[in-house]
Amino acid sequence: xxxxxxxxxxxxxxxxxxxxxxxxxxxxxxxxxxxxxxxxxxxxxxxxxxxxxxxxxxxxxxxxxxxxxxxxxxxxxxxxxxxxxxxxxxxxxxxxxxxxxxxxxxxxxxxxxxxxxxxxxxxxxxxxxxxxxxxxxxxxxxxxxxxxxxxxxxxxxxxxxxxxxxxxxxxxxxxxxxxxxxxxxxxxxxxxxxxxxxxxxxxxxxxxxxxxxxxxx
Numbered sequence: 201x202x203x204x205x206x207x208x209x210x211x212x213x214x215x216x217x218x219x220x221x222x223x224x225x226x227x228x229x230x231x232x233x234x235x236x237x238x239x240x241x242x243x244x245x246x247x248x249x250x251x252x253x254x255x256x257x258x259x260x261x262x263x264x265x266x267x268x269x270x271x272x273x274x275x276x277x278x279x280x281x282x283x284x285x286x287x288x289x290x291x292x293x294x295x296x297x298x299x300x301x302x303x304x305x306x307x308x309x310x311x312x313x314x315x316x317x318x319x320x321x322x323x324x325x326x327x328x329x330x331x332x333x334x335x336x337x338x339x340x341x342x343x344x345x346x347x348x349x350x351x352x353x354x355x356x357x358x359x360x361x362x363x364x365x366x367x368x369x370x371x372x373x374x375x376x377x378x379x380x381x382x383x384x385x386x387x388x389x390x391x392x393x394x395x396x397x398x399x400x401x402x403x404x405x406x407x408x409x410x411x412x413x414x415x416x417x
Contacts, residue, residue, distance in 0.1 A: 226242070226245070228246065228249070228291075228292035228293070229288050229292060230242075231243070231245050231246045232246065232283055232286055232292065235280065235283050236283050236284060243280060246276075246279070246292075247276055250276075250293075250296055251272065251276075253377070254272045254275055254276075254296060254297070254300050255268050255269060255272040256268075256376075257297070257300060257304075257372065257373075257376070257377055258271045258272055258275075258300055258303070258304050260360065260372045260376050261301075261304035261305075261307075261308070261365075261368060261369065261372060262304055262307050262308065263357065263360075263361040267307060271300070271303045271304060271307060272300070274303055275296060275299050275300045275303060278299050278303075279295075279296055279299065290386065291383075291386075293383075294383060294386045294387050297373070297377075297379075297387045298386075298387045298388075298389070301369050301373075301387060301388065304365075304369070305365045305369065308365050308368075309365070352410075355409065355410065356406065356409075356410070359405070359406050359409035359410075360372065360406070363402055363405060366398060367398050367399075367401055367402040367405070368402065369388060370384050370388060370395050370398045370399050370402070371398075371399055371402035371403065371406075373387060373388075374395075374399050375399075375403075381395050381396060
């Protein structure tokens with residue numbers, strides 16, 4: 201190999217070596233530290249990394265896209281406001297999914313209370329006496345036979361939406377979001393054994409729903 205004969209040649213060689221250096225993206229923790237320091241670009245990067253998956257996750261939980269978007273925005277607002285209290289001993293993904301889960305569960309509980317109040321009013325006459333039984337109509341549209349796959353997905357979606365939140369959250373986190381059992385346990389702040397048990401019950405429920413679907417079609 202011919203020896204370098206000038207400083208200029210040395211600088212050129214060094215420049216070529218530097219050109220192939222790969223810059224690693226900032227970690228979530230580093231971006232949160234930047235957010236605390238007032239770096240808005242750092243927080244924008246966090247939002248860009250997690251916006252789609254958090255919105256999708258909440259949508260799977262609440263089954264309403266507009267609500268999912270609103271709750272996703274609230275999730276990031278809470279992350280921003282509580283950035284100083286974040287514990288770096290936990291993965292940021294666990295932290296933000298925990299916030300999103302709590303917001304989604306709160307929304308589901310509000311809906312349950314609203315339905316209860318609404319049904320109580322419908323089942324009670326003006327004088328306070330119980331009126332006739334109320335049978336809510338099935339407002340789900342019938343699907344054409346050519347859209348059988350879409351109908352199957354809709355059945356699964358509706359079945360998931362009927363799960364109590366304690367079963368719905370771990371099922372969606374595992375089977376839709378692809379989270380590990382230990383990640384789910386950390387997000388839900390429970391044991392892995394409890395997570396596995398709840399996921400198993402949720403899957404059994406969905407199997408029963410799908411058996412009914414197969415018999416119908």
